[in-house]
Amino acid sequence: MSTTQRSVPGSAEMNDTAAAWRSAEHAHVVHFYENDSFLVEEVSRFLGTALGAGDAALVIATKAHREGFAQKLKSRGLDTAVAAAQGRYITMDAAETLAKFMINGQPDAERFTALIGAVVARASKAAGGEPPRVAAFGEMVAILWAEGKHEAAVKLEQLWNNLSETHSFSLRCAYPLDGFGCKNHGELFLKICAEHSTVLPTESYMALVTEEERYRSVARLQQKAHALEAEAALHRSEEQFRLLVEGVQDYAIFSLDTNGVITSWNSGAERIKGYRAEEIVGQHFSRFYTAEDMGRGLPAQVLQTARETGHYEGEGWRLRKDGTRFWCSIVVTPLRNRRGELIGFSKITRDITERKALLDQIEQHTADLERAQDSLRRLSGRLLQVQDDERRRLARELHDSAGQMLAALNMNLESLQDTIRTKLTPDLAHRLAESIRLTNQVMKETRTLSYLLHPPLLDEAGLRDALHWFVGGFIERSGIKTELEMSPELPRLNRDLEIAIFRIIQEALTNIHRHSGSPTAGIRLEMTPDEILLNITDKGKGLPAAPASVQANGKGQTKTGVGLAGMRERVLQLGGRFEVVSANPGTAIKVVFPLIVPE
Numbered sequence: 001m002s003t004t005q006r007s008v009p010g011s012a013e014m015n016d017t018a019a020a021w022r023s024a025e026h027a028h029v030v031h032f033y034e035n036d037s038f039l040v041e042e043v044s045r046f047l048g049t050a051l052g053a054g055d056a057a058l059v060i061a062t063k064a065h066r067e068g069f070a071q072k073l074k075s076r077g078l079d080t081a082v083a084a085a086q087g088r089y090i091t092m093d094a095a096e097t098l099a100k101f102m103i104n105g106q107p108d109a110e111r112f113t114a115l116i117g118a119v120v121a122r123a124s125k126a127a128g129g130e131p132p133r134v135a136a137f138g139e140m141v142a143i144l145w146a147e148g149k150h151e152a153a154v155k156l157e158q159l160w161n162n163l164s165e166t167h168s169f170s171l172r173c174a175y176p177l178d179g180f181g182c183k184n185h186g187e188l189f190l191k192i193c194a195e196h197s198t199v200l201p202t203e204s205y206m207a208l209v210t211e212e213e214r215y216r217s218v219a220r221l222q223q224k225a226h227a228l229e230a231e232a233a234l235h236r237s238e239e240q241f242r243l244l245v246e247g248v249q250d251y252a253i254f255s256l257d258t259n260g261v262i263t264s265w266n267s268g269a270e271r272i273k274g275y276r277a278e279e280i281v282g283q284h285f286s287r288f289y290t291a292e293d294m295g296r297g298l299p300a301q302v303l304q305t306a307r308e309t310g311h312y313e314g315e316g317w318r319l320r321k322d323g324t325r326f327w328c329s330i331v332v333t334p335l336r337n338r339r340g341e342l343i344g345f346s347k348i349t350r351d352i353t354e355r356k357a358l359l360d361q362i363e364q365h366t367a368d369l370e371r372a373q374d375s376l377r378r379l380s381g382r383l384l385q386v387q388d389d390e391r392r393r394l395a396r397e398l399h400d401s402a403g404q405m406l407a408a409l410n411m412n413l414e415s416l417q418d419t420i421r422t423k424l425t426p427d428l429a430h431r432l433a434e435s436i437r438l439t440n441q442v443m444k445e446t447r448t449l450s451y452l453l454h455p456p457l458l459d460e461a462g463l464r465d466a467l468h469w470f471v472g473g474f475i476e477r478s479g480i481k482t483e484l485e486m487s488p489e490l491p492r493l494n495r496d497l498e499i500a501i502f503r504i505i506q507e508a509l510t511n512i513h514r515h516s517g518s519p520t521a522g523i524r525l526e527m528t529p530d531e532i533l534l535n536i537t538d539k540g541k542g543l544p545a546a547p548a549s550v551q552a553n554g555k556g557q558t559k560t561g562v563g564l565a566g567m568r569e570r571v572l573q574l575g576g577r578f579e580v581v582s583a584n585p586g587t588a589i590k591v592v593f594p595l596i597v598p599e
Contacts, residue, residue: 027170028161030196032177039174040065043137044072046172047089050135051078054128056088058119058169061139066091069137087126090119094139105149107156113163120167134169141173150188157195190251190348194331252349255335258342260285260303272328272351274321285347288318290325306332306345315356318349327356409439455502463498464490470506471523478513482521490527494596500570501525501534501593507563508536508589516540518586527595534591542587543580567591 033039047057047069059066070080083089101111123134138160144153160171173196180189193199252269254262261284265277273280273288286299293299293316306312312332317325331348413436417429424432458466464486471484492498505523512521518540526533564580567589571578576593 027198028157028164028196029170029172029198030157030192031172031174032180032199033174034177036176037068040068040072043172043174044069044076047135047137048073048076048078050133050170051080051083051089055133055135056090056123056127057083058123058134058136059089059091060094060097061091061137062094062143065139066093087122088128090123092119094143098140098143102152106152107159109159109162112156112159117163117167120163120169124168131168134167136169136171138171138173142175142179145175145179154188154191154195157192161195187250250350252347252351254285254347256285256303256345256347258344260299260345263344269349272320272326272349273318279321290317290319293317302330302332303345306334307342310334315352326351326353328352413439458498458502462492463501466498466502467505467523467525470502471509474509474513478509480509480513480521481519482509482523485522485524487525487527490525493532497532497574497593497596500574501532503570504534504567504589504591505536507567511563512538512540516542516586530595532593532595534589534593536589537583538586539583540586542582542585 031039031042033042043065047059050057051073059069061069073080080089084091097115098107101108101115103111120134120136124132127133141153141156144150144156157173160173164171175192250268251266252272253266254269255264257263262281265275265281269280270276284299286294289299298316302312302314310333313330315327315329318328319325328349328351330350333346334342335344335346337343413432417432417436421429455466455469467484467486471482474480475482493501509521509523512518516538518538520539522535522537524533524535568578571591571593574593574596576591579590581588581590
């Protein structure tokens with residue numbers, strides 16, 4: 001964006017300046033200045049150009065600068081009072097405005113957007129152009145920087161950029177260059193530059209304003225003295241800016257011409273890449289690239305992308321002088337003159353090899369952990385299978401061995417009772433009857449235990465009949481009113497799936513009976529075309545000190561009891577999803593299985 005055009009109302013140059021102003025949308029320019037009077041001169045031209053073109057201007061500055069701008073604009077024939085009455089010239093005190101959106105030493109995004117966005121919108125509405133444009137000068141960042149709130153200044157620059165996404169304006173910020181005297185200002189300086197579309201290092205880099213031809217004959221000697229003074233000032237500012245860049249040790253900062261030939265080199269580049277300036281200036285920057293990247297034409301792609309999009313960011317391997325490789329992040333920005341012509345590129349490189357190595361280690365550890373989890377999951381599945389097989393074996397043993405012996409014992413006792421009934425004393429008769437009753441009770445409990453270990457109905461009739469039998473027995477044993485709902489169309493399922501569903505319901509009801517204190521329980525088993533949905537709820541006291549939701553999807557660990565862990569493993573073995581949530585009151589277990597039916 002051109003900010004040094006002279007604004008002379010009514011002249012042809014005024015039309016050219018207005019045209020240049022109207023072509024710059026959403027520009028965000030930062031000016032590092034040495035001379036305060038020069039800042040007032042340049043900003044006044046910037047504001048005057050907008051006002052002269054019929055657009056609006058917004059000034060958020062100190063009192064001294066606001067008064068300086070008003071005087072300069074008046075000397076150029078611009079009546080700021082009229083523009084202010086029209087709403088096209090809005091001035092605000094920087095310190096007072098800043099205080100309205102600062103919270104705990106940092107600018108608050110919502111307050112900033114509401115306050116400044118409303119002002120920009122008001123100025124834009126008053127602008128006479130089509131489309132309307134607003135030229136804004138903000139000095140609030142300079143105040144924050146002077147107060148030592150450097151990160152807050154950077155954040156405020158970012159908030160201006162965010163605001164430009166919803167409001168049309170061209171913004172100029174300014175920092176006194178003497179505020180960057182510390183060595184640790186280097187990285188913050190780079191952050192500030194990165195938030196702007198154009199960086200003007202000092203006023204010496206600005207185009208000099210020549211006097212009108214009628215003054216040249218009278219002021220030739222004075223102009224010569226001014227040129228000499230400007231040359232000296234240019235040398236001083238260039239040296240100061242060079243020292244500022246040189247002070248950045250963690251970044252390689254260098255410039256390229258339009259063909260990619262290196263034209264400048266800072267000490268950070270020497271430290272990172274190993275080349276001294278006299279060794280590398282004049283060489284093509286592609287020498288830092290690996291053979292693989294050279295083969296696919298990456299250097300040319302980098303410059304082309306930066307040229308076409310205005311920016312290039314990337315990471316990759318680069319080569320040092322000694323041939324060793326390092327992993328780096330790079331930013332390439334095209335440099336253009338005020339006419340928009342490409343004059344070269346700036347390139348910033350940072351060595352992030354250590355971070356790359358750490359990330360690679362994390363990825364490796366993550367892969368190792370996933371493999372270990374897969375192995376553990378397979379082992380868990382095998383243990384569950386062994387457990388189910390052992391339960392089936394124990395159930396068979398109890399039924400076929402212990403159960404049969406108890407039945408034989410009961411028959412013998414009953415036969416003995418019939419044979420010697422009349423010969424027994426009342427006491428012995430009572431003892432014999434009690435023995436028969438206890439034998440029957442043991443037989444019943446042995447049969448129940450056998451069925452709980454592995455109900456024969458599960459193999460013979462399927463999940464539906466096994467669940468009806470189990471829930472009925474649970475109600476009888478626990479006294480907990482339990483409702484069982486199942487889809488009428490529920491078919492016989494895969495054997496492993498039926499066992500998993502039965503065991504989860506069995507474990508859940510056992511937990512409800514032992515721990516919840518709930519008088520009721522609910523089981524709902526539904527089938528969709530692709531999934532089996534299982535929900536188990538109670539109205540008890542819930543999980544102690546449990547989070548509102550405990551999920552398991554195979555990606556992490558879940559802090560639950562042994563019973564819930566077993567349920568989780570069964571679900572994961574079959575590719576399902578398991579979740580425990582607070583039911584307010586009580587607890588709900590939600591399980592989703594992919595539908596598996598026998599072939």
